[in-house]
Structure formats: structure tokens, C-alpha cells
Amino acid sequence: MVRKPIHADDAGAKSTEASKERKGLWSPEEDERLFTHITYHGVSTWSSVAQLAGLRRSGKSCRLRWLNYLRPDLKKEPISKREEETIISLQQSLGNRWSTIAARMPGRTDNEIKNYWNSRIRKRLNAAASRAAGCGDGGDSAAEPSGAAAAGGKEDSANAAPPPAAQPTPIPARFPVFGCQLPDGAGGGISSPGSGKSPQSSTTASMRQNAGDESDASDGGGGDSDMVHFLSFDDLDYPGDLLIDVPGAMDAWESQLCYANPMMSSLC
DNA sequence: AAGACACGCAACCGCAAACAA
DNA sequence: ATTGTTTGCGGTTGCGTGTCT
Numbered sequence: 283m284v285r286k287p288i289h290a291d292d293a294g295a296k297s298t299e300a301s302k303e304r305k306g307l308w309s310p311e312e313d314e315r316l317f318t319h320i321t322y323h324g325v326s327t328w329s330s331v332a333q334l335a336g337l338r339r340s341g342k343s344c345r346l347r348w349l350n351y352l353r354p355d356l357k358k359e360p361i362s363k364r365e366e367e368t369i370i371s372l373q374q375s376l377g378n379r380w381s382t383i384a385a386r387m388p389g390r391t392d393n394e395i396k397n398y399w400n401s402r403i404r405k406r407l408n409a410a411a412s413r414a415a416g417c418g419d420g421g422d423s424a425a426e427p428s429g430a431a432a433a434g435g436k437e438d439s440a441n442a443a444p445p446p447a448a449q450p451t452p453i454p455a456r457f458p459v460f461g462c463q464l465p466d467g468a469g470g471g472i473s474s475p476g477s478g479k480s481p482q483s484s485t486t487a488s489m490r491q492n493a494g495d496e497s498d499a500s501d502g503g504g505g506d507s508d509m510v511h512f513l514s515f516d517d518l519d520y521p522g523d524l525l526i527d528v529p530g531a532m533d534a535w536e537s538q539l540c541y542a543n544p545m546m547s548s549l550c
Numbered sequence: 551a552a553g554a555c556a557c558g559c560a561a562c563c564g565c566a567a568a569c570a571a
Numbered sequence: 572a573t574t575g576t577t578t579g580c581g582g583t584t585g586c587g588t589g590t591c592t
Binding site for chain 3 (some may be wrong): 328341342379400
Binding site (some may be wrong): 305306308342343346350393397405 | 558
């Protein structure tokens, strides 16, 4: 895999096709476009987000960027000791199910946790393991939690990690996956989530399911076309039950965004 | 001061599951 | 029931930066 080291702008400039997808690091301008688009229009499908936001990026890339970096509820501070303990504990019981682990750690992403594990904890545990091995045996319990888990989650779920019940317990919803709709019925080509037919409905549904099928009272049943729904801030400091008329919603939403994401202060 | 090395992080890839047509 | 599309996940890669020699 050869990844373009510099900003995608440059990579894009190189491609002959204007429509060619860009890769590599995101430029601030791309970030702003994506952020603004999602803020105002929500996510129908990620591929459409890329298009509508005028980004020559794959939907996948947009999704990743949003989830791992732009999302306003992300914690910016380093992982604390306590969080580290949580990670270790969850990794031992769940294996390399980073998304599941992340779901239990508000403000943290699976990628962040995975990176943290791979770059720090695993190393530390390996060192401890080899020390323990030097002293005798038995160190393996803590050393390579869930054994080969560190080497590969998918396969080992089958042959490693005794953590029986391989089925993790249901995870409560965590992140504010949201469907957002403009008051006028999703202005200008944005498919409206409430109208049921659009891809959004499936996306939102699956995201909700992913978020744990929380009985989100605020959800109110998806039909109300004039509402903006924010889902499940429950583990955060956000009000758990935001259901706001659009004009106010945008203000509230933006203020939260600006609060959480100084980068976007220019929008505020 | 300069080069080598190690580390952390962002982002890509491939695969599988979920969903829609 | 089948096929195509989209999303989500975990593993891996490689750049940028800090630290050490």
C-alpha cells in the first residue's frame, strides 16, 4: 500500500480525471466542507455526502474522517490511566473488538483505542510477558490478553480468546448518530430522512441499531418532517433527549460543535 | 548539530454483514 | 432468492515528529 504522504489536494491535482477520488491526508478545507455539510444536512449515505459536499473522496473516507476526527463529541485529551485500565479490561474480555470497546468509552473511537493498544499497551504487556516468561511461566494470562487477539481479531475470535460467550453484551448507544433534515423538506436534492424512501432511512436505522437500539424517546418515530433528531448523547454531557425545532436545533447543534471543536470556530 | 531510531497517529485496504432493488 | 450497493470493522501501512546517540 502506498499512501500519498501529503495533502490530498496535491494528490488530486495530479490526477487527470477531475472526478478521481482523492486519498491521503485531509486538508482543512476538506474538513470544513465535510463538517459543514454533515452539520447542515446530516448523512443520507456516505457516498452522497462525499458528492454533495463537493469532496472527491470516497464515502468510506468521509465516514472515517467524520467518525475519527470531525465528530464533535470526541474527547481531545489523551487517554487517561483510568481509560487505559478500561481498555485493558475490555480487551481481555472482548478481544480485539475495538468498536465494541469504543462503544463503552464515550468520546473515544475504535481507531484511537486500537492505535493506543497497538502502540502502547500491547508493547507493555508483551514486555511484561517476556519478563514473566523469563521468571517462570504462567505469565501469559495477562501478557497476551486473549492470546492471538492482538494479532488478528477476526480469525482468533474462532480459535483464540476463550472469553466464552463470544457474544458481547449489548452496548448502549453512545454517539450522536443523527438524521438531520431541513425544515423545507431537505433542501436542494438532499434526500429527506423522514420520507422513508431515501437511503437515509436504512442508514439511520442501521446506525441506530448499531447504536444499540436504544429506546430513544426523542426519536418519536421518524415521521415528523420538521424535526431534527439527535440520537443518544446519553453517555455524554449532552442532554439526553434533544428534540428540537429546526431553527433552535441548528443553533444548539452548532454551539455544541463549536464548543467541542474549536477548529470550526470560524463557522460560529 | 546531524543523523538514526522509535513512536504515535491518520488513513487505507480488504472483508463481511446488512440492506435494498 | 439473488444480486448489487453501502456500511462497519479490524488489520496494516507509512508519514511526521520527538528522542536518543
